Amino acid sequence: MSITKAYELAKAQYAAIGVDTDAAIERLEKIRISLHCWQGDDVAGFESAGALDGGLAVTGNYPGKARNKEELFSDMSFAFKMIPGLKKANVHAIYCEPKKGVDRDAQTPDQFSAWVDFAKQENIGLDFNPTCFAHPKASDTLTLSHPDEGIRSFWIEHCKTSRKVSEYFGKSLGIRSNNNIWIPDGMKDNPYDRLAPRARLLDSLDKICAEKLDTKYTKDAVESKLFAVGTEAYVVGSHEFYMGYAMKNKDVMLTLDAGHFHPTEVISGKISSLLLYLDEILLHVSRPIRWDSDHVVIMDDELQAIAQEIIRNNNENRVNIALDYFDASINRIAAWVIGARNTQKALLMAMLAPNAMLLEADKKLDYTTRLVYTEELKSYPFNAVWDYYCEKAGVPTGLGWFDMVKKYEADVLFKR
Ligand code: RNT
Numbered sequence: 187m188s189i190t191k192a193y194e195l196a197k198a199q200y201a202a203i204g205v206d207t208d209a210a211i212e213r214l215e216k217i218r219i220s221l222h223c224w225q226g227d228d229v230a231g232f233e234s235a236g237a238l239d240g241g242l243a244v245t246g247n248y249p250g251k252a253r254n255k256e257e258l259f260s261d262m263s264f265a266f267k268m269i270p271g272l273k274k275a276n277v278h279a280i281y282c283e284p285k286k287g288v289d290r291d292a293q294t295p296d297q298f299s300a301w302v303d304f305a306k307q308e309n310i311g312l313d314f315n316p317t318c319f320a321h322p323k324a325s326d327t328l329t330l331s332h333p334d335e336g337i338r339s340f341w342i343e344h345c346k347t348s349r350k351v352s353e354y355f356g357k358s359l360g361i362r363s364n365n366n367i368w369i370p371d372g373m374k375d376n377p378y379d380r381l382a383p384r385a386r387l388l389d390s391l392d393k394i395c396a397e398k399l400d401t402k403y404t405k406d407a408v409e410s411k412l413f414a415v416g417t418e419a420y421v422v423g424s425h426e427f428y429m430g431y432a433m434k435n436k437d438v439m440l441t442l443d444a445g446h447f448h449p450t451e452v453i454s455g456k457i458s459s460l461l462l463y464l465d466e467i468l469l470h471v472s473r474p475i476r477w478d479s480d481h482v483v484i485m486d487d488e489l490q491a492i493a494q495e496i497i498r499n500n501n502e503n504r505v506n507i508a509l510d511y512f513d514a515s516i517n518r519i520a521a522w523v524i525g526a527r528n529t530q531k532a533l534l535m536a537m538l539a540p541n542a543m544l545l546e547a548d549k550k551l552d553y554t555t556r557l558v559y560t561e562e563l564k565s566y567p568f569n570a571v572w573d574y575y576c577e578k579a580g581v582p583t584g585l586g587w588f589d590m591v592k593k594y595e596a597d598v599l600f601k602r
């Protein structure tokens with residue numbers, strides 16, 4: 187059966203319960219997903235400097251990882267051909283290209299011009315992140331909260347340069363760039379003083395954000411964490427810390443990384459509360475297994491719940507969606523495609539529900555209708571709508587993309 191024929195049947199079945207599949211597709215077409223460049227090279231970057239640290243870990247040694255800018259751009263561009271819809275590339279400061287060696291506090295926007303050229307060529311947006319790890323001055327796992335003023339001001343300067351890079355991205359492309367600050371700061375064992383590092387981090391953030399930048403081009407975000415390897419006892423930038431910071435500073439978004447909470451705690455449950463107080467939030471869609479393990483995003487309950495929170499109350503313009511994981515045990519391009527397509531599929535699934543009727547059912551305390559519909563919808567012909575969307579967007583349907591990946595792997599990746 188052709189994709190169009192299957193779609194027509196699905197469309198009728200959804201229409202019978204008041205769901206407009208064409209409208210859902212149009213809505214999905216407007217949601218932009220930010221793909222993290224660091225999945226392509228195991229968070230190596232272009233500096234060839236320090237090894238990965240700050241509690242971050244990439245495991246696996248699948249062959250063919252990108253070893254330089256050309257290879258990374260080629261791999262990302264290839265991944266984009268298999269992911270429908272609007273996209274961004276999420277860039278870290280270690281993916282800088284200075285003419286001659288500059289340290290992170292001296293980075294300038296022009297050193298990232300290759301990313302702007304790439305984005306224009308790919309017709310995508312860009313996001314940015316200062317890199318406060320994999321650097322000699324981060325070896326104490328203290329950066330913006332370091333008691334040494336020299337080290338702390340180095341990282342303040344770096345975060346200031348990152349805002350400029352982000353602004354440059356937004357101005358060059360006409361698509362706002364999000365500048366996400368995550369720092370590894372924390373301690374392996376119990377601190378005597380939990381307050382002082384947090385007070386220093388607060389002061390650092392105030393200094394970094396002192397200059398007002400036009401939020402048409404760039405918007406800052408702050409990302410909390412619970413713990414990492416080496417910072418088991420204490421993380422300076424906790425959830426409460428950054429939630430407070432974002433609430434106090436209107437132009438700063440809060441970032442929720444799905445892997446940065448207690449194992450039974452989910453970010454989907456936090457979105458509705460936060461959006462009552464914050465204009466916008468940023469998500470790092472990831473998948474923790476037992477800890478912040480950064481596994482490839484799969485179609486699990488939490489991914490669907492995140493999508494439902496965005497869609498059911500029309501929050502797609504207030505929730506910025508970025509992916510964040512790094513798996514070196516499988517084909518890295520497949521990792522991008524699986525996570526991105528799953529995220530888009532989850533959004534589409536959330537859209538394919540009789541939303542107004544179910545919101546009303548909740549209000550009328552009609553919990554039977556709610557359960558009947560949400561359960562029956564799980565076996566509705568969602569995939570026919572997804573395939574149709576992919577075909578319309580000019581990307582492979584079903585497993586078609588995997589054949590492309592295997593060919594690229596044989597022709598390009600395995601020859602590296
Ligand atoms: C680390 C954070 C952060 C990083 C990237 C590389 O725990 O999740 O977002 O993954 O900045």
Ligand code: ZN
Nearest residue numbers: 409443470510
């Ligand atoms: Zn993250």
